[in-house]
Structure formats: structure tokens, C-alpha cells
Amino acid sequence: MEKILLVSNSDERTGLQLALERMGFEISRPGENPDAIIATAVDTDGARLSNVVRLSETSGKVPLLLAVDAASLGQNDRILEMADDFIFAPFNASELAFRMKALLKKSKVPDEGPQTLSCGDLVADRASLSIHVAGQIRSLSVLEFKLLWFLMLCAGKVVSRPNILQNVWKGTVVSNRTIDAHIVGLRRALQGMQFRIETIYGAGYSLRGPDEMDRTNAA
CATH class of the missing domain: 1.10.10.10 (Winged helix-like DNA-binding domain superfamily/Winged helix DNA-binding domain)
Structure with missing residues (x-):
């Protein structure tokens, strides 16, 4: 079962966690190595964006899906470079879970060809x-x-x-x-x-x- 690190506030987290678990994901706990990261940062939450950058850099090469509004995105160009996919607010929790499933599938580098x-x-x-x-x-x-x-x-x-x-x-x-x-x-x-x-x-x-x-x- 793939583990997802969920970076979100308490109001959003419950719905997102349920949607991810229905898709067969497990929510990563502190200290565990996640298979991917989902982060939400809306309402010009620049502090959380900076935290997401640090988490992504310390978690290694794992896909990062960012749910964000345009105002927040403009506060940190590094997150734009690092994110593997975006979904813009307002977003649906189930849609976010489906996007993560697709992102994990696409993030795998094919085996054919040179190594x-x-x-x-x-x-x-x-x-x-x-x-x-x-x-x-x-x-x-x-x-x-x-x-x-x-x-x-x-x-x-x-x-x-x-x-x-x-x-x-x-x-x-x-x-x-x-x-x-x-x-x-x-x-x-x-x-x-x-x-x-x-x-x-x-x-x-x-x-x-x-x-x-x-x-x-x-x-």
C-alpha cells in the first residue's frame, strides 16, 4: 500500500484523508518515508509553501502534488519548480485523490531503453x-x-x-x-x-x- 504524506490544515485534512484511503492509499506518519506528498496551500499561505519545499527536499525523489490558489503560488517560485502536478482551489477531495493515483503511475520511469x-x-x-x-x-x-x-x-x-x-x-x-x-x-x-x-x-x-x-x- 502506497503511503502519502498529507500536508494540510485540520479543516481540509479529514475529507482528503478519507478520499485517499478510499483509493487504497495509507496516510504516512511522522518519521515514515512517503511514496508521495500532497500539500494544500491556499489563502496566501506562504509559510506552508516554504514548509512544503523543505519537506519535499528532505523526503527524496517522491512525487509532489500541490493544491494551491494563484495568490499562494506567486509567493514561492521554488514550489512551482518542484511540484510534479497542480490542482487549483477550490478543489474536490476525490479529484485530488484520483490525480495522485495518476501521478504515481506516471512518475515511474519506463524500464525499456538505456539505463x-x-x-x-x-x-x-x-x-x-x-x-x-x-x-x-x-x-x-x-x-x-x-x-x-x-x-x-x-x-x-x-x-x-x-x-x-x-x-x-x-x-x-x-x-x-x-x-x-x-x-x-x-x-x-x-x-x-x-x-x-x-x-x-x-x-x-x-x-x-x-x-x-x-x-x-x-x-
């Missing part, structure tokens, strides 16, 4: 969901890893936002801002690597090595 990829000094290991830059490990969320893995598979090519949505978000409807925020998060986490995630205006993104960037700049 490791490398681009210059950047190395990704799919089995452990780990990233190394010049031998040093870098911390990424599950979705950030999947996004980087896709960019590495397509290294040197331009990938459009619709292509990213299809291959990384698997059809989940998210805004361009969400994709852009995850790209920003990747760039921040991977500072110093030889390859760069380039923005190709009007087309999408491309993971490029130094030689390719030199040719582009020369052109």
Missing part, C-alpha cells in the same frame, strides 16, 4: 534516478529527472513544448509557465555542466554541448 545517459560531464542513471555533474551528485525531483532524461535522449535536437508535454507530462494539462519553471529549476540544479539547456525562441528547448553552442553563436 544510463551521458552528455559531456553530465551522467544520468535511471535505476537510481540520480544525476552527476563532473562526478558530483545533483538533487532533482522525479519530474525534473524525467524532463532532463528526455532532453538527454534528444541532445542536440530542438524539442517543442507540445513534445515535452507528450513525453514527460504524458498528456496532463499544464501551462507553458510550468514547463518553463521546471527548465529554470534544471538550469539552477545543473549549474557548471559542460552542456547547456538552450531556449530556442518560438521553437522550444535544446540540450547542447560546447561545440554546438559555438557553431550556433558563430552563425
Whole structure:
């Protein structure tokens, strides 16, 4: 049974817990390692958003589903980079539980294909969901890893936002801002690597090595 860490106030928590338990989830207790995190932060609850960031960073590579209003979201850009899916208030507890079930299913990286990829000094290991830059490990969320893995598979090519949505978000409807925020998060986490995630205006993104960037700049 998959365990969900539920970060919510007392008024919301009862309904959410019942909906999750009906879907076959178990609510994680303090000290346990959760399989995923659901956090609610509405009414400009910036303090809770900051707490969610800390919880997500200390819980390891587990999916994070955030239920939030637009005002709260604007208070902490880091949560936008880290969240694997969003649902905006007002939300239904059963809908939130279904979204979590779908997110857990999609968060699993498929087994087919290579187990490791490398681009210059950047190395990704799919089995452990780990990233190394010049031998040093870098911390990424599950979705950030999947996004980087896709960019590495397509290294040197331009990938459009619709292509990213299809291959990384698997059809989940998210805004361009969400994709852009995850790209920003990747760039921040991977500072110093030889390859760069380039923005190709009007087309999408491309993971490029130094030689390719030199040719582009020369052109």
C-alpha cells in the first residue's frame, strides 16, 4: 500500500484523508518515508509553501502534488519548480485523490531503453534516478529527472513544448509557465555542466554541448 504524506490544515485534512484511503492509499506518519506528498496551500499561505519545499527536499525523489490558489503560488517560485502536478482551489477531495493515483503511475520511469545517459560531464542513471555533474551528485525531483532524461535522449535536437508535454507530462494539462519553471529549476540544479539547456525562441528547448553552442553563436 502506497503511503502519502498529507500536508494540510485540520479543516481540509479529514475529507482528503478519507478520499485517499478510499483509493487504497495509507496516510504516512511522522518519521515514515512517503511514496508521495500532497500539500494544500491556499489563502496566501506562504509559510506552508516554504514548509512544503523543505519537506519535499528532505523526503527524496517522491512525487509532489500541490493544491494551491494563484495568490499562494506567486509567493514561492521554488514550489512551482518542484511540484510534479497542480490542482487549483477550490478543489474536490476525490479529484485530488484520483490525480495522485495518476501521478504515481506516471512518475515511474519506463524500464525499456538505456539505463544510463551521458552528455559531456553530465551522467544520468535511471535505476537510481540520480544525476552527476563532473562526478558530483545533483538533487532533482522525479519530474525534473524525467524532463532532463528526455532532453538527454534528444541532445542536440530542438524539442517543442507540445513534445515535452507528450513525453514527460504524458498528456496532463499544464501551462507553458510550468514547463518553463521546471527548465529554470534544471538550469539552477545543473549549474557548471559542460552542456547547456538552450531556449530556442518560438521553437522550444535544446540540450547542447560546447561545440554546438559555438557553431550556433558563430552563425
